[in-house]
């Protein structure tokens with residue numbers, strides 16, 4: 001018995017010496033929500049490019065849509081000695097506990113792309129202007145519509161993501177006056193119809209609408225919801241339709257379902273993220289537009305903020321976002337609406353994606 005305990009101790013000692021000598025020190029820990037959406041693979045790739053020149057050591061971990069896994073990732077990075085945590089939460093409120101833990105361990109916490117809610121432990125928020133994303137989507141639909149009575153189908157992101165509310169709020173800012181004047185008629189949300197005369201919605205009201213139109217940022221959920229909506233709708237609710245789709249992944253699923261419906265003559269659909277498959281869809285006329293959020297900018301802003309903190313400074317802020325507890329300093333970046341008319345200039349000529357990724361570009 002004693003002998004076996006001794007052996008276990010020897011093994012534990014050897015293991016800890018070996019793992020210590022292999023453990024890489026990490027100055028900046030990065031936690032991203034999932035590898036299952038091309039959007040976050042983009043961020044990983046852009047971080048890897050940027051890290052080569054950033055001058056600090058970093059490690060990127062993925063949470064795979066699980067708040068528990070996210071917390072383990074944060075703890076692992078704290079254990080490795082990270083001084084800065086850059087984290088894009090899977091669930092905005094659940095991530096507060098991870099932010100608190102990192103903060104208590106002395107790290108600076110940078111909320112990346114999505115804001116962590118209900119905690120004082122967020123130092124800085126690196127973001128795009130998400131209201132502007134929704135406004136660009138709404139404006140695109142408005143610009144393409146003529147006459148009155150145009151069928152409008154609304155879809156949104158996951159209610160656990162604060163951005164979903166901002167995107168919807170931005171779209172509503174632009175669409176609501178055009179619903180009120182009869183240009184559009186909402187076809188797939190009784191809650192949105194109940195609230196269609198209100199120019200500004202409360203978060204709770206948006207939450208009620210989101211409850212009916214959420215895709216959960218998930219391709220299959222988006223497809224099933226769209227098919228259910230199209231089954232409920234009659235031929236008179238179809239024809240030339242307008243679709244607010246929240247991001248590219250869900251837009252491809254939603255657009256495909258509309259394309260497959262025999263009573264849909266034409267559709268205009270939105271998106272965001274400029275994912276490679278959606279840029280191809282735009283070239284092929286299967287998705288109408290996307291919103292380019294240049295991830296290179298976001299990664300650079302996050303990197304710059306990390307370096308500032310490592311050097312004892314404070315990153316530049318032009319704006320604050322309230323997270324339910326505090327006003328978090330931020331510097332929101334611009335976004336660009338992209339459709340077939342400017343896809344070459346905005347996506348290829350800007351160096352965002354290489355022309356070799358696509359077919360049918362002239």
Ligand code: GAL
Nearest residue numbers: 037039114161163217247273
């Ligand atoms: C949002 C993000 C979008 C989109 C979406 C789905 O928070 O801002 O760019 O990718 O999540 O993951």
